Amino acid sequence: MKPSVKDALIAKLTALGDDELILAHRNSEWVGHGPILEEDIALANIVQDELGHATLWYGLRKELDGSDPDQLAFFRDANEYRCCELVELPKGDWAFTMLRQYLFDLYEALWLEAAQHSAYKPLAEAAQKIIREERFHLQHTRAWVERLGLGTEESNRRLQQALNFQWGYAQQLFVPIPGEELLVAEGIVPELGPIRERWLELVTRHLQNADLKLPINPGYQPTSRAYHTEHLWSILAEMQSTARWEPEAKVW
């Protein structure tokens, strides 16, 4: 692999892992506080899968540059993280969480489907391994969007409000990282453009069927994963607090 391609792949894997880790963090804030016991279970399941995916992407990075996944997760500063801003937003209410999860799950499922054919075999295998989990999440959150959209006036209003807030942020999922074109050229990762088109089509149809309106003004659309929301610093202060409390620890 050419060094420039390798660097881009390392950056891409980091972004993939960071998205999963931070989203898992936000979702895990619900555990024990869900609206129904069954949803505590379902969301805990999603969190585990997301942590599994983060571990997998960081693991692929490790094969390339030897970096330790736990070091990446617990000793990197906010400005070195490459998650998108969508996953950093506070968990909000149940509508906010379910909508974010749906928008993300659909993007991820489509991306993984395409990534199964990656020319980089470890990535193709990873995608094949986790696509089934992702389809299961998607089914779950897709159903929630429908239920809340078509439930009561209140639930529709909350979901619509979440959509208005998140729509611009969600577009960042389709912004390539610097150097991603190299990876696309080598067939290592799928091109984001066609995935976005398909995503837009499916999301639009599902949201409209659930009585929701796509916002006319999408609002802020982040264009670089180098910048973050004001929340990331606090997320990491909490998330890394135990690990950094005793950096001398050899094992946890």
Add this chain to the structure above:
Amino acid sequence: MKPSVKDALIAKLTALGDDELILAHRNSEWVGHGPILEEDIALANIVQDELGHATLWYGLRKELDGSDPDQLAFFRDANEYRCCELVELPKGDWAFTMLRQYLFDLYEALWLEAAQHSAYKPLAEAAQKIIREERFHLQHTRAWVERLGLGTEESNRRLQQALNFQWGYAQQLFVPIPGEELLVAEGIVPELGPIRERWLELVTRHLQNADLKLPINPGYQPTSRAYHTEHLWSILAEMQSTARWEPEAKVW
């Protein structure tokens, strides 16, 4: 000063400073989010005074053992903190914050009044210096308790709920620290018993005048400042995040 007395005084000054620092932290979470602009100003004022008091108490400790106040604040772990649990509780709604502040301010004003006569001159001087500020806070929060208690049904309900939650915790303000009896014997700090009696009398009268009922079952009454609520770890993770991010810094 006998070493045992000095140790007790160091511990007492630490507890005094920790209460102010953590309470200031909780109050500062309101800044920019208050119900009226004027209250943002008033609460910011209280926060500044509390930080000033914390600095003063840590400063007195420094005279005794040379410890650096910023090190105490930003590099001590939760289990070494000696604040009471009342100040750690999340800020809650405006009724919760104002009631806590009132209960604390009255305790502090009474304590400072008595401490003005301390046999340890630096402490007596400190008490004389800050008692006026404290009386001003007390006036402010006392008025809020009256307004919310006698305002609407809603405000009375919220204030009563805050009282039911806080009453047991507030009693910890009057639990002596280990060795405090040595300080009382030397006339360095006032005895807490009589302060508590006076506090109870004034609080009871004011709360009853504001149409509130003292809870029949006070609930949990913490008896040691060695233990804390589950919140303190997170408070410190946030509060110490910048300082600990660059422990090599010589100056901030």
Add this chain to the structure above:
Amino acid sequence: QERLAEFEARIRRGEKIEPGDWMPEEYRRQLIRMISQHAHSEVVGMLPEGAWITRAPTLKRKMILVAKVQDEAGHGQYLYHAAETLGISREAMLEALLSGKAKYSSIFNYPTLTWADIGTIGWLVDGAAIKNQTMLAQCSYGPYSRAMVRICAEETFHHKQGKEMVLLYAQGTPKQRAMAQDAINRWWWPALMMLGPHDKDSPNTEVLVRWGIKTKTNDQVRQEFINEHAPEILAAGLSIPDPELRYDEKSGNWLHGPINWDEFWQVVSGNGPMNKERLEARRRAHAEGAWVREALEAYAAKQKKAAVAV
């Protein structure tokens, strides 16, 4: 009278009582009380541990902890189902929890202050729970007994993981060791207490034993717990905060000093360190979830109507 005799004979023969079978009202009442308390304990028990998911120190530990808390939610679910077979609804049980009428295990009214508490809860609290649950797996009521078998298997796994963590930290850096010791100091006594008052202060025990709901008394179960855990803690190089604890050659038991029952009753009657916060957290989750549950009902009703219309 005749039915009662037959019922007690079945129990003596070791038969399981099943949902449709006749049973004395008191048997039903005691079981509902115990099973719903047990279910509530699982649900409330998610809180002290759940709060540390966001602060776990490694990806692996984070994943293990989420899985554990998820298991607890699952246990809550089985147990609510088991109680429902006795003719009480989940709503009624939740209502009793939120109003403060129903109890849950006193142990969850203590705070989790450091990461070592997560290991310690797994080792000591789940360890104590398992002793109790292994006994209840023999219980005369079929659905409860079967739920216990399943739960025990999972708890045993949590217990192993918890023990592994504490042993690791006991061998770790000085800060890790101190953290582990501090956690043992705080959880040892509450773990002993969670197994319930001494037999002489436990008025329900006799009838529970007679009807095969319990097959051992609180003190017996507690002794088993201590006999297993005390030597392991000491072997790990950690100390136990009971100066009177000693091994008794004659009986083969580890004998403990006096338990602070005053603290126990305070916690049971609502004055433990975390009673208010735990109930408040459950109430808030329930209240904030109300619109979600309403939306689900409304959606289901619309779907039904649409289905009928077709």
Add this chain to the structure above:
Amino acid sequence: QERLAEFEARIRRGEKIEPGDWMPEEYRRQLIRMISQHAHSEVVGMLPEGAWITRAPTLKRKMILVAKVQDEAGHGQYLYHAAETLGISREAMLEALLSGKAKYSSIFNYPTLTWADIGTIGWLVDGAAIKNQTMLAQCSYGPYSRAMVRICAEETFHHKQGKEMVLLYAQGTPKQRAMAQDAINRWWWPALMMLGPHDKDSPNTEVLVRWGIKTKTNDQVRQEFINEHAPEILAAGLSIPDPELRYDEKSGNWLHGPINWDEFWQVVSGNGPMNKERLEARRRAHAEGAWVREALEAYAAKQKKAAVAV
């Protein structure tokens, strides 16, 4: 017509217009727009900095930051009062802010990502604000002019503190230096933009200058800002993220490269990084404070009634 001529003559003579005086409707309209925008900017401006009070690295810095944010609340208060003298209520102004109709300074729609942002906001953002406010202290409307004099004095203090911080970190450890540079990189362009569009794209400027509300154009104020700050930043060993920036010997000015006005208009029209979060935070504070304001009114009404009864 005659009145207008007299009004403009007063302004030419350098007299201040006071609340009771006659003024053209457009003068009143422009002032209400400017002063209320300015007030909103102070209030919204509390948010990006206020979030760092809980994370300040020393007790002294924490205290300074609280004091600064408090000053901003105070400035908001004076400015709302100044606007009220023109016949608009604070409620109406707040309503316009919360509904998204009224604007506030675009700069507060950028996030504060590290502690160095606090110093940088003090140095660059307050620095730019001061240039504008010093000019407005000469303004023809008395209450606005006097508010500006008072505010300027306090802002100058904040500016000094901010500059001191950034200079300190520029001399600090490598991590501190990097943090300071990163903050300058992120705030430089927004600070230039906050002084408003180029004169040719600023339709209000002409009438504002004629009526003595503004005495300088946006580009003039921006040039003053750059001339002061660019050499200081460079002298601190930090770089400025404008490759075309250069000192022009002839004019004595520091000339900047092209400004990304597209970004500016995006932010102004609601699409900046933090527009949604800022408005959301203000709305939430307002909504959650509703019961408090109602209680105050109810209490005041009861007091009044009691007073009458006596």
